[in-house]
C-alpha cells in the first residue's frame with residue numbers, strides 16, 4: 001500500500017487532472033498559437049495540456065500533433081462538407097442503421113443506450129456494420145486533403 005502525505009496526494013490529483021485536460025486533437029503548426037494555449041508551453045516548450053513539444057532548435061518535435069494552415073483549411077472543409085452531406089441525407093429521409101466497426105476493436109453499439117430501440121442485430125440479414133478503415137493520423141489527414149482538393153477541382 002502506498003502511503004501518501006496530503007501534499008503528495010494533492011500533487012498526484014493535480015497531475016491526473018492535467019492529464020485528463022490534455023487535448024487529443026490537432027493544433028495549428030504555429031508557435032504563437034501553441035504558446036497562447038498554455039503558459040507552461042511558452043515557458044518550457046512542453047505542456048501537460050497542449051499536444052506539442054519543442055526541440056532544442058525551437059521547432060516542433062516529431063510527436064507534436066501539429067498541422068499547417070493548408071491542412072487545417074482542408075480539415076475544416078472536409079468537416080463542413082461532411083456535416084452538410086449528413087444533414088441532406090437526414091432531411092431526404094435516410095434512416096439506415098449503419099453503426100461503425102473500427103478495425104473489429106471498437107463498435108458503435110458497445111456503449112450505446114439505444115439498442116432496445118433500434119433493434120440492430122448483426123446476425124439478421126441487412127443489419128451490417130459500416131467498416132471504418134484503419135488509418136493513422138497522417139493517412140486520415142491525407143485522405144481528407146485529397147477529398148478537399150478534388151472538390152476544389154470540381155468547383
Ligand code: SF4
Nearest residue numbers: 108109112115118120
Ligand atoms: S445500438 Fe443501435 S442506435 Fe446504438 S449505435 Fe448500435 S445501431 Fe446505432
